[in-house]
Amino acid sequence: MNNLTEQNRFIIKIADQKTEFDLIHRLNYQTFVEEIPQHLPNEDRRLVDKFHNENTYIICLDGEKLVGSIAVRGNRPFSLDEKIDHLDSYFGDYENLCEIRLLMMDRKYRRGYVFYYLADALARYCLEKKYDCALMSGTTRQLKLYQHIGFIPFHYLIGKEGAYFQPMYISVENFAQGIGRLFHKKQARQDLAKRVNLLPGPVEIHPAVKAAYVSESVSHRGEVFLKDFHDAQNMLCTLVKARKVELFTGSGTLANEVVAAQLSLIGKKGLILAAGEFGERLIQIAERWGLDFQAFQKTWGETFIPEEIIEFMDQKGEAWDWLWTVHCESSTGVLLDLHGLSSLCQNRGMKLCLDAVSSIAAVPVDLSRVYLASGASGKAIGSLAGIAMVFYNHEIKPSHKIPIYLDLGYYHEKFGVPFTISSNLVYALKKAVQLLLGDHKFEKRKKISLLIRKELKTCGLEAIVPESWSSPAIITCALPQGVSSQCFGDIMEQKGYHLSFRSSYLIEKNWIQICLMGEVLLDEMKLFCTDVKASLKEMRGN
Template sequence: MDNNHGYFFKIATSCNEFERIHQLNYQTFSEEIPQHEKNELKKLVDPFHHENTYIICIKDDELIGMVAVRDNRPFSLDRKIGAIEESLPIIVNRPCEVRLLAVKKEFRNGRVFVGLAQFLAQYCLEKGYDVAVISGTVRQLKLYNQMGFQPFAQLTGTEEALFQPMYLTKETFEASLAGRILHPAIPFLPGPVQISDGVRAALMGRPYSHRTKGFREKLHRIRDLLCDLTNSQYVQVLLGSGTLANEVVAAQLSLIKGRGLILANGEFGTRIVEQAQRQGLSFDVLEKEWGQAFLKEEIVEKLSNKSTWIWAVHSETSTGMLNDLTLLKRIAEEYGLKLCLDCISSIGAVELDLSGVFLATGVSGKALRAFTGLSFVFHHHQVAPSPALPKYIDLGVYMVTDSIPFSHSSNFIEALLVAVENMTSETYRKISETHQWLRNNLKHSGYHLITSNENNSPMILTIALPKAVSSYEIGRVLHYNGYLLHFESEYLRQRNWMQIACIGDYSTATLEKMTNLLYQVVTYELKQLQASTSKLPNEGAQLGRKVTLIK
């Protein structure tokens, strides 16, 4: 869905929105189409109002269009023509009824109707409906057809207000004008990420055995490229997620005498603590507020004469914090510690030098922009298998078998090879420029960013929204309007945070549209709150007064 024209679409939630829905309902179905009688209040409350979900279009804080969806039977159309299943030319399992499609006269240029249809189609698919039915005014049959609706059954209504029963399915929508011009949502996610056509094509090739010479050569090439990318001597490629790679690190640490120290200043540091506990490791934890940097003196104070290793997250995705790798390497060298790093969100996003690092992990997805499914463990030392470890998480087993101890996926390997071969210094520059552009614009517009400019990872930005508005609901609105931001994780919802990843290939125009829409939606919701409480909360006032940078 394109936000070129300053519109955005959402589900109505506020009392103010419902009041304007009743007014538009009256203007359309009492004054323009004589379906209902006029009244002095100039409001028309639908008899199914409390069952309706209203999809609305907003422009400059004005409600200019709407459509309602409900799934309770009987439908109003059931009452006019009998059970709809008896007249429909298709078999249906979970129908819904669409009603009250209305757009203010001055905005009937097709764009609003198309946008409502696109939102409606996405919403119905999300809810699991397989058909939507509507009574379409005969005055706008061409428009309904452009939205994907098809006629069925006989006309209903009166001579002054005739209606055609119509139905919409996934197939009829996709074949319609509205369906053909619906663009896939643009991901600003840490994963899954934008995938290039070349990487996608490589994944879709014919699979072949992981025991073949060709597979070994491709995997060897990938391992060489990954080592060059990170200044590592060895890397093992695992079939599994980053969690598996970190389990392999924990398993290796279980073989080392002494005590460890885990640094946690975000969700993924906390997850490392849990993994270490499950492996029965002996360790201390230095925990800081999320988004706060570790200081050398704090780390050193936590060490003891039994400390032999230290484990931390390099790029903490949950906050956008980039922990100081140089500092950690210096402390490890000074105190004779084995340094382990979770580099899952930094490999491919920042230039990475893992010299002096005992073990580090990465993944094929995220900034490398291949498909999720492979993970890596980097190291500089020879590793022998250990009978004390489960075979699947024994790094030594991978090393003695050239990273092919078990079944592997040729499709994932082919896709990863294309992605890694595409990595250049230009990749890092583009990510950094995207991050800085977003950071400057978001700060200018009054958003509170979690990490400081000195400690931020170029991979992702974290925004703390005012408590008065829901980060989850804001994220859903942007999702329906064509932009996928990161907001659904429980740790983000608990803090009312949302995130924008910078690892895709975005034009400046795309960044401008996305940030303008975000600003438009947030300020609109704050104004809705103001309309119901007569004033903005203090924490939202600054953002509400800000003027957007991009015009």
């Protein structure tokens, strides 16, 4: 492959494949025909440089996509020899000259590090070839950047209206140093910039929670720890108005497995509502446990109202014992009406089970009439991931019919700690819940969510779920046609905003998510909206 280096997901190499050269010709056309009108258009939309056979191309690949390229050649005459008489008279006693040409970059990658990766590889290549001076015709659009690197302008502008270039030169040693200096400055600015966490998890962790997590580990059998453990359980129950909760080492999915295990003991027919990734995951879990159920599925982003659930059940003519669904479908942002669901189940004599992983602490949650509900220590609770929780309001006993590690009754019988659990995770969770009980931020979150929705709508980026049935903590947007959600997410990340866009279902649908699970500031979000508009404008090329 003749690779020079790898940077993050990028590969920087010397082009040596026919497919790579074809990509270079197409990027050359986009740059010097469509963007900078230096050459005339053609039907093939390919532009082969006249010095192509003598050029060495250093390219940057993102997977199989060519995102940047730069060429160098050491053979005279240079292209500048044809435009400037007595070219050698403009610089000193350099003996081994080269010409840098055809700097091209995909528009979507210009705010990142691709230029620095290419330039650094080029500098090292030139040093290896023992070139001592590099010439270049720099577009007037980037003169400030070239001067920061250390290029020295000479002669007057060459080219034509709309495609003017400034002849410049630099010693190869200064070129390498200049690129290194700018690269480290950019990294320093990036490191110093505030990083705004807009992920569904992990969320920004409060310093007091971090401090609790890094405290000295203690035995899960110690008396002091057991008291603190039960205090954490009581605070969690207070937070969601449930009678009891058991804690497991694991994720929210493990908590849902525990719920399924309990439903398997009932042995009666149930209904699962699904309109997103995590509703469909409940179906998968139920199938693996061999539960007797039917699924009422809708298009992703739609909601369920009690009347249509009743109509579905009546049409089937079945006797229903339980209903299981996701309270907040975090793949879309849909938030179901918990009061309506609990009233329906109460009237029908059904047990209501909820995946409440993404709703607990994001919105007010009342689990007092819920049979079983899953939660997790990450997300809006604001602790570190690693503790699964199952809330319940009824008496429960152990069962030998299900795996002991998933037996909710066994945990209750053993006072919550039948197996090893990390004291660090428990103390971090306890501190996070203490902070939540002292300062609910529901109204503030809703205000910020409405602001973001309004501002995004002005640039054509509308949420897929109406505000009326959406969680204020999750805004899911479909990117316009021709705008890649992955590229947009990368650009926003370079600006300091961490969005949710890497999950396979988000990539497939070209969606991005703005999640307000953690602490965010109103002024911060106003700036975020401004940066979203600028990034979209940049990606659209206007």
